[in-house]
Amino acid sequence: MASTKKINLPEEKLKKLGDELVTQISRKQNPSMKFQTRALSNIKYSKQTKRLELGKSMTERSFFNLGHSKKFLQTLEVAAVTKNLLKEEKHASLRDVFYQVKRTIPHTNVNIVDEQAESDSVIEDLELITGLSREQLNINANKNGSIAGKVIIEDRGDIIDWSKMGSGGWSVPSNVEDIKFKKVDAKFILYMEKAAVWERLHEDKFWNKHNCIIMSSQGQTTRGVRRLLQRFYEEYNLPIYVLADLDPWGFYIYSVIKYGSIALAHMSEKLTIQSVRFLGITVEDIKEYGLEKHLIKLKDVDINRIDQLMNYDWFKDNKAWQKQLIELKKLKAKAEIQALSARGISFISEKYLPEKIKKGEFLD
Amino acid sequence: MASTKKINLPEEKLKKLGDELVTQISRKQNPSMKFQTRALSNIKYSKQTKRLELGKSMTERSFFNLGHSKKFLQTLEVAAVTKNLLKEEKHASLRDVFYQVKRTIPHTNVNIVDEQAESDSVIEDLELITGLSREQLNINANKNGSIAGKVIIEDRGDIIDWSKMGSGGWSVPSNVEDIKFKKVDAKFILYMEKAAVWERLHEDKFWNKHNCIIMSSQGQTTRGVRRLLQRFYEEYNLPIYVLADLDPWGFYIYSVIKYGSIALAHMSEKLTIQSVRFLGITVEDIKEYGLEKHLIKLKDVDINRIDQLMNYDWFKDNKAWQKQLIELKKLKAKAEIQALSARGISFISEKYLPEKIKKGEFLD
Numbered sequence: 001m002a003s004t005k006k007i008n009l010p011e012e013k014l015k016k017l018g019d020e021l022v023t024q025i026s027r028k029q030n031p032s033m034k035f036q037t038r039a040l041s042n043i044k045y046s047k048q049t050k051r052l053e054l055g056k057s058m059t060e061r062s063f064f065n066l067g068h069s070k071k072f073l074q075t076l077e078v079a080a081v082t083k084n085l086l087k088e089e090k091h092a093s094l095r096d097v098f099y100q101v102k103r104t105i106p107h108t109n110v111n112i113v114d115e116q117a118e119s120d121s122v123i124e125d126l127e128l129i130t131g132l133s134r135e136q137l138n139i140n141a142n143k144n145g146s147i148a149g150k151v152i153i154e155d156r157g158d159i160i161d162w163s164k165m166g167s168g169g170w171s172v173p174s175n176v177e178d179i180k181f182k183k184v185d186a187k188f189i190l191y192m193e194k195a196a197v198w199e200r201l202h203e204d205k206f207w208n209k210h211n212c213i214i215m216s217s218q219g220q221t222t223r224g225v226r227r228l229l230q231r232f233y234e235e236y237n238l239p240i241y242v243l244a245d246l247d248p249w250g251f252y253i254y255s256v257i258k259y260g261s262i263a264l265a266h267m268s269e270k271l272t273i274q275s276v277r278f279l280g281i282t283v284e285d286i287k288e289y290g291l292e293k294h295l296i297k298l299k300d301v302d303i304n305r306i307d308q309l310m311n312y313d314w315f316k317d318n319k320a321w322q323k324q325l326i327e328l329k330k331l332k333a334k335a336e337i338q339a340l341s342a343r344g345i346s347f348i349s350e351k352y353l354p355e356k357i358k359k360g361e362f363l364d
Numbered sequence: 365m366a367s368t369k370k371i372n373l374p375e376e377k378l379k380k381l382g383d384e385l386v387t388q389i390s391r392k393q394n395p396s397m398k399f400q401t402r403a404l405s406n407i408k409y410s411k412q413t414k415r416l417e418l419g420k421s422m423t424e425r426s427f428f429n430l431g432h433s434k435k436f437l438q439t440l441e442v443a444a445v446t447k448n449l450l451k452e453e454k455h456a457s458l459r460d461v462f463y464q465v466k467r468t469i470p471h472t473n474v475n476i477v478d479e480q481a482e483s484d485s486v487i488e489d490l491e492l493i494t495g496l497s498r499e500q501l502n503i504n505a506n507k508n509g510s511i512a513g514k515v516i517i518e519d520r521g522d523i524i525d526w527s528k529m530g531s532g533g534w535s536v537p538s539n540v541e542d543i544k545f546k547k548v549d550a551k552f553i554l555y556m557e558k559a560a561v562w563e564r565l566h567e568d569k570f571w572n573k574h575n576c577i578i579m580s581s582q583g584q585t586t587r588g589v590r591r592l593l594q595r596f597y598e599e600y601n602l603p604i605y606v607l608a609d610l611d612p613w614g615f616y617i618y619s620v621i622k623y624g625s626i627a628l629a630h631m632s633e634k635l636t637i638q639s640v641r642f643l644g645i646t647v648e649d650i651k652e653y654g655l656e657k658h659l660i661k662l663k664d665v666d667i668n669r670i671d672q673l674m675n676y677d678w679f680k681d682n683k684a685w686q687k688q689l690i691e692l693k694k695l696k697a698k699a700e701i702q703a704l705s706a707r708g709i710s711f712i713s714e715k716y717l718p719e720k721i722k723k724g725e726f727l728d
Contacts, residue, residue, distance in 0.1 A: 085709065091567055093560035096705035099658055103706070143559040144582070146507065146535040155530025166519025166543070171510040171535035174563060179530070195507040196457035199538060203455055218508070294463055341460035342467070345449065 032062035035128040045313035051268040052260035085138040141223035145172035149213030150185040192243040204349040246281035247334035248305035277362035283327040295333035396426035399492040409677035415632040416624035449502040505587035509536035513577030514549035556607040568713040610645035611698035612669035641726035647691040659697035
């Protein structure tokens, strides 16, 4: 599937927004913008698309409305900053945008924004208004993550071979929209939540032996990593397996990649990957791989989180996942990926992963 | 200066530890190990070496001592795990080592370790006992950080050109001991606490225009990054400048790189870099670069931290640093690196940094 980036023409979309407002003003109308409401009440899980999505409720933001006018100004200000970034072909972080917007409204002592949360929120609105992702607006998210595999890319004019990156690997940028894939020689992608596990598999040249790509960030998956995974799926149809701890937090990392998150429900289409599957650690693995003595007791906060997960729409009707969650709750203990190290330092790459992948033991 | 790695011969040192214990046993002595005490009471700042260091107090850990025997066992167990890692030429994370050690002592219901803090502590003891760093014992710390510059390295047989890494850069591994520098074309290193700032400078090709290396981790500097900085200083005598927020946390990031930390006082010699200098943000920069309107109010926790820093031995007698701390406290506000974005997205790379470096405005 071709990237949709060039068709969107970010600058054109921003110009269109401005043109519409100018037209409204010239018609002596109240300048206003209309977009899907970003509120918990308007977020639902769609069984059809299998994603967290925004519902039909719409927000109108107009200038001559005491409750809206500041947000209206903030939105236009961020749009102006963004247009400038696109024009200059430069990228900014959320924090940079905050500082570019944070100033006093002339002839007042009121700041356009006081907290970064305000500019962040408006950036998300702008994603909805323009239909463009933050990355397409040249606003970068956090940078984190390493990657290795038999893949050659072109990025900012450099040809980069991910199979020749030494022990460190290639550092995943926060924005992967402009990367060109030149050669992709891989049968699947293994994504893991922990950089230390990535280092283990990389030292064992797992990606070479099993013809795959290994990718990690640390903790919650960054947007750059999610978009990179999605591009591999869309452009090369590569299966993606998630390797995470057997605990509610590991399950949730998988859940966000697959179904989206409440915070980014308006971006689900651009960020979620339905084909992603959970490889482990599963409850069954404990017995299968002799991890009984290497478990760690769950805390109350973990147990509560399990209950929450059980009631999420996308886990609710899923028998396999309900089983995992019920068993995990009974077990009252978690199994971390690194518990496999108790069986030998390369047990994960020599036995656990090859067996799981061969048997096709995935949770969907 | 040549690397001391090969001379240490980590396996030999571990073998020596075992041999000594065997000798004691064969002489029917109480097996024991002796090493510098790792306790706050034994950590001091040395004006001579300008480092946080351990004092003269020694700890003896012997087997036939109720208070010691478990720790004695833990120490030997971790030493055995480490010896195996060295033999297999594999690296493990702290978490991996914990799982490798975490098991029940045969014929008892007592675990060798229950918490990772126990194995971590013993690994630090082992660093003292053997005189080897954790990295030399093949135990990796956290992985984080990106790097770019006109440098070519050899790592695990790959030749890696840091000037041709696209937008992501090379991902700094947790262990940089075995990296070989093939070509280093740089006049200095700029280290920054924020990945987003690194992305800004990288997009502006700052390293190319100013013939330097740019490096970042996120928040506190990882051991891998600290060792890499130190190797550049020792092997190429490159000046290192730290770019951090004008707040006590930014100052402390610099302080740890230069003087060491309490937690790693026993490793100061291997990790600290005396020549490192603080480039900014400084109190003077606020006026000089028009940041007055882009400050953020300090919280009580920040103010308290300033007081702590003022009383640290290495800041106490340093007039320039006392001035910064006093002014910062008066200001009651901090200036983040990214506040410079308020002056324009590339203000940092086109004006701020070139001017500061040209004028040689560093804090030492």
